[in-house]
Amino acid sequence: MKLKALFLAATLAAGAMAPQAQAADIQTRLIRFGYGLNQDSNQGRAVQVFADEVAKLSGGKMKIRAIGAAALGSDIQMQQALIGGAQEMMVGSTATLVGITPEMAMWDTPFLFNSGEEADKILDGRAGQMLMEKLSDKGLVGLVYWENGFRNLTNSQKPVTRVEDFGGLKLRVMQNTVFLDTFQRLGANAIPLPFSELFTALETKTVDGQENPYNTILSSKFYEVQKYLSITNHVYSPWIVTASKKWWDGLSADERDVLLKAAVVSRDFERKDTRAEADKALAQLKADGMQINEVAPAEIERMRETIKPVNEQIKQNVGPAVWQAVQNQLKAIRQG
Ligand code: TK8
Secondary structure (H helix, E strand, O other): OOHHHHHHHHHHHHHOOOHHHHHOOOOEEEEEEEEEEEEEHHHHHHHHHHHHHHHHHHHOOOEEEEEEEOOOOHHHHHHHHHHHHHOEEEEHHHHHHOOHHHHHHHHOOHHHOHHHHHHHHHHHHHHHHHHHHHHHHEEEEEEEEEEEEEEEEOOOOOOOOOOOHHHEEEEEEEEOOHHHHHHHOOOOEEEOOHHHHHHHHHHHOOOOOEEOOHHHHOOOHHHHOEEEEOOOOOOOEEEEEEEHHHHHOOOOOOOHHHHHHHHHHHHHHHHHHHHHHHHHHHHHHOOOEEEEEEHHHHHHHHHHHHHHHHHHHHHHHHHHHHHHEEEHHHHHHHOO
């Protein structure tokens, strides 16, 4: 009796929450959404927000099945599953898309952005949208960019305080030629590996170090296998939420609308959450036993100079139009 009343109340509440969903052209759908980090990470939390929002906006008809910790495969494996139509959605680094869409290398430009807010404007603006649209020829649909964040260096050998310290370090890099080139120029022995293999590679000393934002160093427990954290902020990495185009093309306009709206809600949540966590992460990593060093501005400048030629490769990847659009927009933002 009591249960039945509860059920009725819940049904009414669901109906009241999304009246338009009742009339809209929305079917019952199970959507597999894969991601690489742990459930207890900024990525996992935002996927949950997306899932809740999709359920709310679709009156419970569209159900996101969130699958984290790379259980559906690495970024690159999931991208292929999306292209083939075997998986519906995912979130991963734009850097892992460069093999498919070379223009995405734009976001791998070292020291491109000065702040997360600057990145938001470019990514959500014309340039970001231009690059997202490039995905559709390749069987993918880009929905929104999330913040992965500014990347910093960790390793098990020594504090990195100057360019010379990269020498001899075996560093895992993301699987893309820009990252490979960047760290080779700095003198490291750069080894491309999927993120899903990274913890084990660090633990077994297959590699000495890696680079990722504070949030990831924390949520992936890299502090358990890495002693030194050197603050370089050498590049800002976006994540991008994508869908299988094969699948997307079969959705109704209302269903797409639900996904796009929920994606924007998840994006706004994710950026706030990530920044709040990043602000506290250094203290936490220190408490977890990491030795942290800042890199002096003059040394950062030397790193910047050393890897400047990488920009030429990026320009070739992205083409002069995109490159110039980003530079112009940045200039406009910086002039206020
Ligand atoms: C997670 C990766 C990760 C990225 C990396 O799947 O590979 O280092 O920073 O966030 O996309």
